[in-house]
Ligand code: GLY
């Protein structure tokens with residue numbers, strides 16, 4: 019069923035090289051002092067039911083620094099007096115566990131194939147990491163991720179506090195390293211962009227597959243299965259966030275998650291779904307009439323949102339503040355809603371953050387960073403001022419209009435009742451202008467009308 023779509027997908031990129039991970043580690047070490055200890059913990063596994071876990075997905079900073087994906091892992095780095103050395107604590111090889119749960123690289127595999135100097139068994143954590151902590155003055159560790167490591171750090175602080183009274187040594191201070199790593203993650207390398215391009219291509223084809231399957235009589239859950247089925251068929255690890263598949267009034271709920279209604283004839287279907295590939299996210303929204311033909315009212319709103327999105331994408335240029343796309347989208351939307359008679363205020367009034375009516379129909383931001391996390395890390399307002407866009411940053415552009423006739427807080431214009439439109443693409447900032455990573459996903463009215471319901 020997916021073969022035709024799959025044939026349109028190029029080859030997967032080569033994985034990120036160990037030399038690139040090592041270069042990231044070195045760059046981070048340059049921001050540290052020699053008596054610092056860096057600790058990055060994998061996320062804990064979480065329970066789905068009884069003894070069944072949710073599929074494991076590790077902490078993105080750990081992925082970023084060494085590419086290790088297994089649970090119960092801890093990356094740390096310390097200076098040995100001559101140079102920085104990296105350590106990775108991993109689950110040791112264990113034949114019985116591997117028979118039940120799957121193969122493990124273990125200590126030997128980690129040392130042979132991953133970008134770390136030394137690997138240890140996680141069972142030796144307390145002894146080895148406890149010693150590292152005791153030898154350090156500042157611990158760069160995010161508290162609250164792994165309680166056993168928090169306990170080691172707190173225990174060392176308490177011991178040092180007591181020693182300070184007796185010997186004058188100490189103290190240990192603790193700092194969250196997340197912002198330092200976020201600054202690095204904000205700018206994507208060529209190898210990262212290749213992974214993101216592939217995640218975007220897979221997602222674009224998955225949306226196209228859903229449009230083709232579309233048609234009257236389908237259900238939200240069937241469309242979800244087509245999208246997510248293609249993510250896996252094409253080699254993605256799955257979704258990068260739970261898929262939103264809403265038809266009719268469900269398309270006006272921003273993070274709708276039930277995905278189980280029938281799509282009625284003529285409803286707009288809004289699908290916000292993206293694949294994850296080697297940890298990197300794509301995030302695409304497309305909105306289309308399930309019978310393949312926009313009504314005049316749907317067309318008016320769709321074209322307005324598309325115009326606002328194109329205006330926003332045009333602002334994705336080096337040197338612009340990160341919120342320039344948002345302001346551009348807001349302006350186009352507000353003008354359009356005034357023209358359509360939905361807003362009676364002046365343009366300035368409509369755009370006002372508290373009293374403007376634009377926010378009745380467009381109530382979210384236009385962009386977020388995207389990368390290893392779908393809502394990727396990176397401070398938007400460093401020192402209180404909007405960050406300026408730089409080459410290598412990636413962000414989404416996702417304006418929308420939502421006319422929920424079910425809402426008690428507004429009077430929805432009857433002509434547009436229950437039309438929910440969002441159009442979302444992922445943009446790479448370059449010196450030559452914006453690159454739409456998700457450009458393979460159809461979005462003009464003509465493209466959509468020619469694709470919806472033509473069958474897979
Ligand atoms: N899928 C959530 C978002 O677009 O941010």
Ligand code: MN
Nearest residue numbers: 301414416442
């Ligand atoms: Mn998004």
Ligand code: MN
Nearest residue numbers: 290301302442
């Ligand atoms: Mn999205």
